Amino acid sequence: MKVSGGRAVVEVMAKEGVKKAFCVPGESYLSVMDALYQHPEIELISARHEGGASFMAEGYAKASGEVGVCMATRGVGATNLAIGIHTAAQDSTPLVALIGQVERPFKDKEAFQEVNLTGFFSHLCKWTVEIDRVERIPELLQRAFHIATSGRPGPVLVALPHDMLEDEAELNITPSYRSLPPQPHMEDVKQAMDTIRNAERPVLIAGGGVIHAKANRLLVQFAEAMKLPVVTAFRRFDAFPNSHPCYAGWLGFGTPQYLLDAIRGADVVLALGTRFSQVGTQDYTLLSKNSKLIHVDICPDIFGKVYAPSLAIEADAKSFLEQALQAPESGSFISSEDHLKELHDKYLEFSELKADYTEDFVDMDGLMHDLAVCLPKDTIITNDAGNFFGWLSRYYRFEQENTYVGPTSGAMGYGLPAAIGAKLAQPHKQVVSISGDGGFMMTLQEIETAVRYKIPTISIVVNNNIYGTIRAHQERHFPDRAVGTDLSNPDFAGLARLFGAHGEKVEKNIDFAPALQRAIASGLPAVIEVAVNPKILSVGQDKKEVNEKLVSNN
Structure with a gap:
C-alpha cells in the first residue's frame, strides 16, 4: 500500500518509540500533523512559540532519557526553534527537529519563508539533512534518530519539503536500531586505576556522560571504593548525591575557592563524561599543568579540545565504571581519607x-x-x-x-x-x-x-x-x-x-x-x-x- 510522506514520517516516529512531540503548527508540514491524528499514541503538544516548543522537547529528553522531538514550519518557525537546538547541542541532549521546507521546484528563488535549513543549522547540529524523495524517508529519518542518540548525543535537523510530504510511495519501515557504546580496553582501565591509587590528591569530575549513561549508582560505588572526592560539572548537580561523604562540590558560576584550589592542586584528575565547558573550567583555567588528566568520554573528539589528557579512554561512563569496579586491586592507596573528609565538610559548610x-x-x-x-x-x-x-x-x-x-x-x-x-x-x-x-x-x-x-x-x-x-x-x-x-x-x-x-x-x-x-x-x-x-x-x-x-x- 502506498502512503504519503507525512504518514511515513509518523510511522518512523512510532517505530522509534516517540511518545511526545512538541510543535507550533505550520502549513509546510500539515501532512505530518494529519498523520499524527491517526496515531493517538504519540501525543502532540502544541506550544505558543517555537522557542518554547524546543525547550519543552529538550527538557522532556533530559527527564525521560528518550529522544526529544520538536517540529516547526520553514524559515520563521525554524529560526525561532534554534534556541532549543543550540541548548541541546551544548547540553548533549538527543533531539530530532522536523522542519517543513519550501516546495522543491521553488527552492533558491527566495520563496516564501525560504531558508537553507541544512546550511543554517549545520554548525548547531550533529547532522542536518533534507529529504527530497519520499522513498528515502525511512532510511534518512531512522538514521537521524540513530545519530541523535549515538556517541555524544545531540540535535539532528531534518528538513521536509512541503510537496515531498504529499508524494506517495510503497515503503518498508524497519525496526529501530541502536549501536552499543564503545567499551574501554582493560589495559587502559588498569592503568587508570593504578594512577589513581598512586595519587596523593586525586579528584573526579563527573559530567553529563554519567547522567546519560545512567551510571550514578555505579559512580557512588566507585568513589567509595577508590576514596575519591567527586565534583559535579557545570549544571550536572544530580550526577552524584550531594550529601554523600565523597561529594566535594560543583563547578560553575560562584564555585567556592576551596574547591578550585583542590582541583588545581590535584596530582590526578579523572574526568568522567565531561567536555570541560568554559563556565565549569573558569575560562579554561581549572587544571594545573602538573596534574595528570585521565579523560573518559564516549566521544573521542572531546579529547584534547581543552586539556590534553595523560590517558584518554573512549568509553561511556557506565562501561568504564563497570570494568573499573571489576579490575583486580594492585597496591594500597596513597591518598588520605582526611583530604576527602575535609573537602566534603567544606562543601557542607558552604551550602548550609x-x-x-x-x-x-x-x-x-x-x-x-x-x-x-x-x-x-x-x-x-x-x-x-x-x-x-x-x-x-x-x-x-x-x-x-x-x-x-x-x-x-x-x-x-x-x-x-x-x-x-x-x-x-x-x-x-x-x-x-x-x-x-x-x-x-x-x-x-x-x-x-x-x-x-x-x-x-x-x-x-x-x-x-x-x-x-x-x-x-x-x-x-x-x-x-x-x-x-x-x-x-x-x-x-x-x-x-x-x-x-x-x-x-x-x-x-x-x-x-x-x-x-x-x-x-x-x-x-x-x-x-x-x-x-x-x-x-x-x-x-x-x-x-x-x-x-x-x-x-x-
Missing part, C-alpha cells in the same frame, strides 16, 4: 541553609531553605538563566538522580517550558521551575500550554524588576552607569490566574511556604511571584551593608 527571613522583601536565603524543607527529594528542578541561580546552585542539595534539568547553554526563557517537558516525562514527580522576571517573560505564554494540557508545573518567579545578571556586570565594570537593565513587570500572579492557572504573590518570607503548599494542592499549573530586594543581586552579598544603605537613603 540559612533560614533568613525579612519583612520588606523575600530573602533568597530563606526561600531556598523553605524549598529544601518543603519539596520531596525526588522533585525535578528546572531553571532559567539569571543571578537567582547562584542561590539555587549554592544551597539546594540534589540527592537523587534525574532531579535536575537545566541549560548549560545559559538560555533565558528555559525554566517554564522545560518544566512542562519534564512533567510530561515524569508525571508522578513534582516539577518546579525557578526563573527571574527577565527570563520568565520570554516564554510566559507557555502558561497557557500548561493550562490547556493540564500539566501542573510550579513556576517560581524571582522578581526584582531588573535584568539582574547584566546589572551586576554593569555595576562591576561600569559603576553608577546602569543602562538598559531596568524593567517594569505585570502582576505575574494575576496574569497566571487570567490564563486559568493558580497564581500567588509573596512579599515576605513567612508567606512563601504556605503559598507553595497551596500551589501544590491546587493541582493546577501554578505561578508564585516572589518580590526580592533589587539591591541584592548576588548570593553571598553583604545584606547588612545593603540594608544600612537603604535605611540611610530613606
Whole structure:
C-alpha cells in the first residue's frame, strides 16, 4: 500500500518509540500533523512559540532519557526553534527537529519563508539533512534518530519539503536500531586505576556522560571504593548525591575557592563524561599543568579540545565504571581519607541553609531553605538563566538522580517550558521551575500550554524588576552607569490566574511556604511571584551593608 510522506514520517516516529512531540503548527508540514491524528499514541503538544516548543522537547529528553522531538514550519518557525537546538547541542541532549521546507521546484528563488535549513543549522547540529524523495524517508529519518542518540548525543535537523510530504510511495519501515557504546580496553582501565591509587590528591569530575549513561549508582560505588572526592560539572548537580561523604562540590558560576584550589592542586584528575565547558573550567583555567588528566568520554573528539589528557579512554561512563569496579586491586592507596573528609565538610559548610527571613522583601536565603524543607527529594528542578541561580546552585542539595534539568547553554526563557517537558516525562514527580522576571517573560505564554494540557508545573518567579545578571556586570565594570537593565513587570500572579492557572504573590518570607503548599494542592499549573530586594543581586552579598544603605537613603 502506498502512503504519503507525512504518514511515513509518523510511522518512523512510532517505530522509534516517540511518545511526545512538541510543535507550533505550520502549513509546510500539515501532512505530518494529519498523520499524527491517526496515531493517538504519540501525543502532540502544541506550544505558543517555537522557542518554547524546543525547550519543552529538550527538557522532556533530559527527564525521560528518550529522544526529544520538536517540529516547526520553514524559515520563521525554524529560526525561532534554534534556541532549543543550540541548548541541546551544548547540553548533549538527543533531539530530532522536523522542519517543513519550501516546495522543491521553488527552492533558491527566495520563496516564501525560504531558508537553507541544512546550511543554517549545520554548525548547531550533529547532522542536518533534507529529504527530497519520499522513498528515502525511512532510511534518512531512522538514521537521524540513530545519530541523535549515538556517541555524544545531540540535535539532528531534518528538513521536509512541503510537496515531498504529499508524494506517495510503497515503503518498508524497519525496526529501530541502536549501536552499543564503545567499551574501554582493560589495559587502559588498569592503568587508570593504578594512577589513581598512586595519587596523593586525586579528584573526579563527573559530567553529563554519567547522567546519560545512567551510571550514578555505579559512580557512588566507585568513589567509595577508590576514596575519591567527586565534583559535579557545570549544571550536572544530580550526577552524584550531594550529601554523600565523597561529594566535594560543583563547578560553575560562584564555585567556592576551596574547591578550585583542590582541583588545581590535584596530582590526578579523572574526568568522567565531561567536555570541560568554559563556565565549569573558569575560562579554561581549572587544571594545573602538573596534574595528570585521565579523560573518559564516549566521544573521542572531546579529547584534547581543552586539556590534553595523560590517558584518554573512549568509553561511556557506565562501561568504564563497570570494568573499573571489576579490575583486580594492585597496591594500597596513597591518598588520605582526611583530604576527602575535609573537602566534603567544606562543601557542607558552604551550602548550609540559612533560614533568613525579612519583612520588606523575600530573602533568597530563606526561600531556598523553605524549598529544601518543603519539596520531596525526588522533585525535578528546572531553571532559567539569571543571578537567582547562584542561590539555587549554592544551597539546594540534589540527592537523587534525574532531579535536575537545566541549560548549560545559559538560555533565558528555559525554566517554564522545560518544566512542562519534564512533567510530561515524569508525571508522578513534582516539577518546579525557578526563573527571574527577565527570563520568565520570554516564554510566559507557555502558561497557557500548561493550562490547556493540564500539566501542573510550579513556576517560581524571582522578581526584582531588573535584568539582574547584566546589572551586576554593569555595576562591576561600569559603576553608577546602569543602562538598559531596568524593567517594569505585570502582576505575574494575576496574569497566571487570567490564563486559568493558580497564581500567588509573596512579599515576605513567612508567606512563601504556605503559598507553595497551596500551589501544590491546587493541582493546577501554578505561578508564585516572589518580590526580592533589587539591591541584592548576588548570593553571598553583604545584606547588612545593603540594608544600612537603604535605611540611610530613606
